[in-house]
Amino acid sequence: xxxxxxxxxxxxxxxxxxxVRLREDLGRLFLADATVPPAVDESILTTARxxxxxxxxxxxxxxxxxxxxxxxxxxxxxxRIGMHPVERGGIGTVATxxxxxxxxxxxxxxxxxxxxxxxxxxxxxxxxxxxxxxxFVDQHDVDAIAQAAVKVDDxxxxx
Amino acid sequence: MDPRTDQQLVxxxxxxxxxxxxxxxxxxxxxxxxxxxxxxxNAEDALDVLQETWTYVYRKFPGFRLTANxxxxxxxxxxNLSLAAVRKRRGNxxxxxxxxxxxxxxxxxxxxxxxxxLRSLPAGQREVVLxxxxxxxxxEEIARALAIPVxxxxxxxxxxxxxxxxxxxxxxxxx
Numbered sequence: 001x002x003x004x005x006x007x008x009x010x011x012x013x014x015x016x017x018x019x020v021r022l023r024e025d026l027g028r029l030f031l032a033d034a035t036v037p038p039a040v041d042e043s044i045l046t047t048a049r050x051x052x053x054x055x056x057x058x059x060x061x062x063x064x065x066x067x068x069x070x071x072x073x074x075x076x077x078x079x080r081i082g083m084h085p086v087e088r089g090g091i092g093t094v095a096t097x098x099x100x101x102x103x104x105x106x107x108x109x110x111x112x113x114x115x116x117x118x119x120x121x122x123x124x125x126x127x128x129x130x131x132x133x134x135x136f137v138d139q140h141d142v143d144a145i146a147q148a149a150v151k152v153d154d155x156x157x158x159x
Numbered sequence: 160m161d162p163r164t165d166q167q168l169v170x171x172x173x174x175x176x177x178x179x180x181x182x183x184x185x186x187x188x189x190x191x192x193x194x195x196x197x198x199x200x201n202a203e204d205a206l207d208v209l210q211e212t213w214t215y216v217y218r219k220f221p222g223f224r225l226t227a228n229x230x231x232x233x234x235x236x237x238x239n240l241s242l243a244a245v246r247k248r249r250g251n252x253x254x255x256x257x258x259x260x261x262x263x264x265x266x267x268x269x270x271x272x273x274x275x276x277l278r279s280l281p282a283g284q285r286e287v288v289l290x291x292x293x294x295x296x297x298x299e300e301i302a303r304a305l306a307i308p309v310x311x312x313x314x315x316x317x318x319x320x321x322x323x324x325x326x327x328x329x330x331x332x333x334x
Contacts, residue, residue, distance in 0.1 A: 015298055016291060016316040022273075022323070022332040023292045029270050029277075030197050030293045034189040036209065044210050045184060048217040049177050056175050059221050 098128050099145045112146040165229045173221045180220075184213060187229055191237055194294065198241030204248065208240045215240075227303050230296060234304035272328035279326075284319040287312055 018026075101111040115129060116139070125137040131144040161182040163171070168186075171179035188209065195208035215236055225232065277285055290301045298316075302309040323329045 016313060016320070018292050018320060019332050022329075025270055025273050025332075026289070026292050029274060030289055031193060033196070033202070034192040035202075036188060036192055036206065040206055040209070041184075041188070044213050045181055047210075048180055048184070048213055051214075051217050052172070052177060052180060052220055055218075056221060 099131055099148050101129065101145070107145065108149045109146060112142050112149060115145060116142045166225055169223055169225045173223060175221070180217065183216075183229070187233060190230065190294075191233060194234070194237045195241050197289070197293075198238060199244050199248075204241070204244045208237060208244055211240045212236050228300055230294065231300045231304045234290070234294075234296075235306075276323060276326045276329045280319055280322060284315045284322075287315045288319045291316060 097107055099107040099111055101114040104110075115137075118125060119138060119142065127137070129137045129141060131141040131148075134140065161168070161179075163179070163182070165183065165186075168179045168183045172183070191212050192205050192209050195205040195212075196202060199205050199208060212233065216233075277288070280288070286305075287301055290296045290304070291298070296304070298309050298312050301312045305312070324333045
């Protein structure tokens with residue numbers, strides 16, 4: 001960018017300028033010889049090409065490994081979801097019965113035991129534990145759950 | 160001559176094109192050597208710095224993002240590697256010694272006065288004068304390369320030029 005004999009410190013374009021002769025003499029003083037032997041170029045570029053090739057291969061390996069790990073994680077999670085027992089009223093699952101107090105997906109004597117323990121312990125009792133529908137949560141509901149636990153199914157099999 | 164911009168070359172190198180690195184190297188090789196020669200004062204150290212600079216550069220790939228001009232990115236690299244080379248040679252030379260005017264006057268010229276006045280400048284002023292008027296870097300590029308505010312660059316240049324203008328040995332440049 002030539003500024004001719006413009007005065008220095010001109011900020012018109014936001015830059016600081018110096019007289020042409022000063023710039024020329026600074027160049028003579030400091031623009032050193034830049035001769036580089038071809039062997040030096042070759043050495044630098046050979047080293048760089050080998051280094052770059054290693055780094056590209058490494059990056060590809062890292063990307064591939066990450067993809068495999070991610071795919072394996074997806075498979076593992078899918079399998080675990082598939083193995084999970086019918087649970088506590090989650091989305092897409094079989095609705096749990098009100099008698100299933102411990103939420104394990106089954107109505108059995110354990111549920112009767114859980115209610116009995118809570119009644120005896122004076123714990124807060126939930127309305128939906130009124131299994132027999134008499135308006136109270138008490139021993140009668142424990143008995144109802146116990147009966148449901150040993151209910152004979154349609155095929156005559158004790159469940 | 161490869162018409163791609165520096166940004167395009169960097170993208171190509173990131174994508175695995177080795178030839179793009181060669182292009183970038185040759186595009187800035189002379190600039191690096193001249194700068195290293197200016198800092199170190201000798202050709203042998205300058206070539207060592209050239210090699211170390213491009214080793215530093217290729218190790219940035221893949222994944223390198225060029226967020227400034229290439230010269231802005233390279234300047235502190237060359238500077239720091241040159242400092243290290245000079246310290247190794249001279250044993251603990253400070254920045255003042257490093258940035259001293261080390262180039263001999265070209266034969267047939269009478270640049271002693273200019274060299275003497277430049278030597279009298281504080282190192283920070285001398286450095287920005289050379290970056291602006293020899294390396295042709297903009298104020299913004301100088302500021303980013305040295306990690307200082309643009310205002311500081313302007314101030315140093317202003318003060319340096321004022322010294323050159325007032326000194327009887329270099330006043331004639333401003334006539």
